[in-house]
Amino acid sequence: MSDHSIDGPAYGSENRPILRIALVYMLTGFVIFLIMGILGLIMRLDHAGWWVISPNWFYRIMTLHGAGMVASLLMAALGGIIAILNRTVKLSARWLWSAYVVYSLSVPFLLYAVLIGGFSGGWTALDPLPYHGMTWSKSAGVMMYVTFLAVGVGFLIYCVHVFDAVRRKAGGVRRALAWEVIFSRKSDAQPYEPEVAELAAIATAIIGIVTVIGGVLVLVPLFAEAAGLVKSVNPLYSKNFIMLFGHSIANVTIYIAVALVYGLLPVYTKRGGHTTKFVALAWNFTIILVLTPPPHHLYQDFAQPLGLAIIGQVASWSIAPSVLLLTILGNLSYIYRSGMRWAVPSVMIALGFWGWVFGGIGGTIDSAIPANQLLHNTLWVPAHFHAYYLLGVTTFVWGYLFYLISDLSGVREKASTKIAAWLYGIAGAGFLLVFFFSGADSIPRRYAVHLPEWNLYAAIAVPFVLLTIVSLLWIIADMIRGLRSAWRNTSAVK
Ligand code: HEM
Numbered sequence: 001m002s003d004h005s006i007d008g009p010a011y012g013s014e015n016r017p018i019l020r021i022a023l024v025y026m027l028t029g030f031v032i033f034l035i036m037g038i039l040g041l042i043m044r045l046d047h048a049g050w051w052v053i054s055p056n057w058f059y060r061i062m063t064l065h066g067a068g069m070v071a072s073l074l075m076a077a078l079g080g081i082i083a084i085l086n087r088t089v090k091l092s093a094r095w096l097w098s099a100y101v102v103y104s105l106s107v108p109f110l111l112y113a114v115l116i117g118g119f120s121g122g123w124t125a126l127d128p129l130p131y132h133g134m135t136w137s138k139s140a141g142v143m144m145y146v147t148f149l150a151v152g153v154g155f156l157i158y159c160v161h162v163f164d165a166v167r168r169k170a171g172g173v174r175r176a177l178a179w180e181v182i183f184s185r186k187s188d189a190q191p192y193e194p195e196v197a198e199l200a201a202i203a204t205a206i207i208g209i210v211t212v213i214g215g216v217l218v219l220v221p222l223f224a225e226a227a228g229l230v231k232s233v234n235p236l237y238s239k240n241f242i243m244l245f246g247h248s249i250a251n252v253t254i255y256i257a258v259a260l261v262y263g264l265l266p267v268y269t270k271r272g273g274h275t276t277k278f279v280a281l282a283w284n285f286t287i288i289l290v291l292t293p294p295p296h297h298l299y300q301d302f303a304q305p306l307g308l309a310i311i312g313q314v315a316s317w318s319i320a321p322s323v324l325l326l327t328i329l330g331n332l333s334y335i336y337r338s339g340m341r342w343a344v345p346s347v348m349i350a351l352g353f354w355g356w357v358f359g360g361i362g363g364t365i366d367s368a369i370p371a372n373q374l375l376h377n378t379l380w381v382p383a384h385f386h387a388y389y390l391l392g393v394t395t396f397v398w399g400y401l402f403y404l405i406s407d408l409s410g411v412r413e414k415a416s417t418k419i420a421a422w423l424y425g426i427a428g429a430g431f432l433l434v435f436f437f438s439g440a441d442s443i444p445r446r447y448a449v450h451l452p453e454w455n456l457y458a459a460i461a462v463p464f465v466l467l468t469i470v471s472l473l474w475i476i477a478d479m480i481r482g483l484r485s486a487w488r489n490t491s492a493v494k
Contacts, residue, residue: 008087009267009407010083010084010260010263010264010266010267010400010403010404010407011083011084011086011087011263011404011407011408012083012084012085012086012087012088013086013408013489014086015086015090015091016489016490016491017093017490018082018083018086018091018093018096019083019086019408019490020487020490020491021079021082021093021096021097021100022079022080022082022083022086022404023079023083023404023405023486023487023490024079024100025075025076025078025079025082025100026076026079026080026083026397026400026401026404027079027401028072028075028076028079028100028104029072029073029074029075029076029077029079029397030072030076030398030401032068032071032072032075032107033069033072033073033076033394034472035068036064036065036068036069036072037468037469037472038469039061039064039065039068040065040069040465041462041465041466041469042061043058043061043062043065044458044461044462044465045458045462046058046448046450046458047450047454047455047457047458047461048455048458048459048461048462049450049452049455049458049459050459050462053448054448055448055449056118056120056135058448059120059121059122059446059448060114060115060118060119060120062120062122062123062446062448063114063119063120063121063122063123063144064110064111064114064115065123066122066123066124067110067123067147068110069389070123070246070249070250070253071103071106071110071151073253073257073389073393073394073397074151074155074249074252074253074256075100075103076397076398076401077253077256077257077260077393077396077397078155078158078256079401080256080257080259080260080263080397080400080401080404081162081197081200081201081204081256081259081260082096083400083404084197084259084260084263085162085165085166085197085198085201087195087197088169088195088197088198089162089165089166089169089198089201090165090168090169091161091162091165092161092165095157095158095161096158096161098157099154099155099157099158099161100154101154102150102153102154102157103150103151103153103154103155103158104150104154105150105154106147106148106150106151106154109143109146109147109150110143110144110147112140112143113140113141113143113144113146113147114140114144116140117136117137117139117140117141117143118133118135118136118137118140119133119136119140119141119143119144120133120135120136121133121136121141121144122446123246124242124243124246125141125144125145125148125242126238126239126242127218127222127233127235127238127239127242128232128235128238129141130142130144130145131225131226138226141226142223142226145219145222145223145226148215148219148245149215149219151249152211152212152215152216152219152245153212155208155211155212155249156208156209156212158205158208159204159205159206159208159209159212160205160209162201162202162205163202163205163206163209166194166198166201166202166205167202169198170192170194170198171192173202175192175194176194176198176199176202177199177202177203177280177283177284178192178193178194178199178275178279178280178283178284179280179284180192180193181193181275181276181277181280182277182280182281182284184277193274193275194275195273195275196259196262196263196273196274196275196279196283197259197262197263199275199279199280199283200255200256200258200259200262200283201259203255203283203284203286203287204252204255204256204259204286206287207248207252207255207286207287207290207291208252210248210291211244211245211248211249211252211291212245214241214244214245214248215241215242215244215245217241218233218237218238218241218242218245221233221238222238236301236303236304239298239301240294240295240298240304240308243294243295243297243298244291244294247293247294247297248290248291248294250385251290251293252290253393254356254388254389254392254393255286255290257352257392257393257396257397258327258396260396260397260399260400261331261349261352261396262279262331263400264345264346264349264399264400264403265331265334265335265346265349266334267403268340268341268343268345268346268349269334269335269338269339269340270338271334271338272330272331272334278330279330282327285318286319288315289315289318289319290319292311292312292314292315293312293315293316293319293367294312295308295309295311295312297312298312299312299369299372299373299376300372300373300376309369312367313367313368313369316363316364316367317364317367317368320360320364323356323360324357324360328353328356328357331349331353332353335350342418343403343413343418344399344402344403344413344417344418344420344421344475344478345399345400345402345403346399347399347418347421347422347425348395348396348398348399348402348421348424349395349396349399351391351395351421351422351424351425351428352391352392352393352395352396352399354391354425354429355387355388355390355391355392355395355428355429355432356387356388356391356392358387358391358429358432359384359385359386359387359388359389359391359392360388362380362383362384362387362436363384363385363388366380366381366384374442375439375440377444377445377446378438378439378440378442378443378444378445379435379436379438379439379443379444379445380435380436380438380439380440380445381439381445382435382439382445383432383435383436383438383439384436386431386432386435387432387436390428390431390432390468391425391428391429391432395424395425395428398472398475399421401479402475402478402479404486405479405482405483405486406479406482406486408482408485408486408489408490409481409482409483409484409485409486409489410482410485411481411482411485413478414478417474417475417478419474420471420472420474420475420478421471421475423467423470423471423474424468424471424472424475426467427464427465427467427468427470427471428464428468430460430461430463430464430467431461431464431465431468434457434458434460434461434464435461437457438454438457438458441457443457
């Protein structure tokens with residue numbers, strides 16, 4: 001039985017160097033996220049016809065924005081879970097710094113690929129595009145894949161370390177995955193109950209390890225192709241594995257962010273935080289259900305074996321009950337009549353559930369093969385994943401960061417900042433609804449040049465984007481008051 005208490009802070013403060021690393025991961029992710037958000041605004045201004053940029057630059061910006069957002073939010077989410085794990089699991093600063101350094105190498109590689117090399121083939125960099133660009137050199141394409149490699153290896157170092165640390169603490173993988181809880185009967189002795197954060201951390205580390213192996217299985221042949229060692233890689237093979245890598249990295253970020261909710265909610269509701277049978281089952285299923293939906297990106301590829309398309313659809317739909325019933329309804333039941341203290345982090349969590357549901361419904365619709373025939377490559381697709389991210393992952397992760405800084409520094413939030421959190425939700429919802437309507441109206445995604453008939457949608461979206469920026473700046477202004485003192489409090493000397 002774990003000895004976790006739901007009253008303590010949602011981070012561990014005994015091992016200060018680890019806490020400092022967590023803060024560095026989160027702040028690095030936050031800064032990159034803010035810069036990438038500005039790039040998003042530029043693209044929407046272009047779509048509205050208000051600031052028309054050349055297609056070449058639009059696609060470069062789109063590539064930077066996509067890759068930068070996905071990588072920065074994963075890094076920030078990892079910082080959050082490291083801080084929570086620090087309560088109960090012995091982590092190594094050396095491993096976590098190594099992961100950070102390797103992961104961060106992706107930044108100069110990406111900047112080189114896009115800004116110097118001119119790569120603009122989208123963050124997914126689907127083969128054979130990178131080596132056959134008309135506006136960029138082959139070396140730029142190679143650099144894009146080197147970026148993937150740095151993210152993958154950095155993430156792998158983190159995953160292997162966390163997997164091992166959680167396993168050791170539990171005394172085995174099965175115990176760490178809460179199988180004793182799942183298979184226990186009333187008559188059994190007290191089963192070993194890992195903390196939810198530990199269970200989430202090992203489940204997502206397993207997903208991460210498989211994801212990176214998938215990435216290596218495609219990157220090695222692609223590098224061999226670039227070096228002239230093989231003539232070409234089968235494009236269907238590479239597409240499947242690149243999608244496994246990219247989609248799963250993006251998807252696993254959501255679950256790491258959800259783990260932060262499990263850590264944080266008990267602070268505000270004084271409820272939850274226990275690894276029940278349902279919670280244990282949900283996290284175990286998550287391992288399979290994050291890794292199996294990527295074929296839903298390839299419904300339009302007629303050469304794709306039918307079996308994989310069916311797996312994609314079944315897996316995409318199977319995740320919905322697990323997410324809705326267990327995680328969202330489960331957490332809402334903790335909030336219900338708990339007398340939850342409304343503060344910036346708890347408002348952000350509540351908003352995040354809505355974003356997650358909206359994004360989930362959008363994704364579930366699109367992953368039905370007949371609907372995908374219509375919605376594929378329309379703005380419906382970015383609508384669904386932006387909903388997950390902008391109103392799900394970011395609210396969970398930045399809510400946690402806000403909490404961490406104010407709790408560590410002892411600087412209490414200003415009451416008015418709650419308004420900024422609600423505004424962020426309203427602005428995000430407005431921006432996303434316009435994306436969804438545009439998709440339903442068949443406006444294509446990844447088009448630099450928009451027809452005049454499409455401009456109106458983007459013109460409606462721009463004020464909402466500006467409002468997200470204003471509300472974030474408002475939240476930052478409050479958060480920054482405690483930053484220096486929070487940083488000092490992560491110093492090894494107490
Ligand atoms: C203020 C916030 C944001 C704005 C205004 C914004 C805007 C945009 C726009 C206009 C596009 C291009 C859509 C198209 O024509 O296909 C795009 C693509 C994308 N965005 Fe965002 N976005 C924002 C936040 C985010 C966040 C939080 C993520 C997190 C993952 C994200 C990830 C992506 C990705 C992966 C793409 C696809 C890039 C590609 O196709 O290569 N965005 N975004």
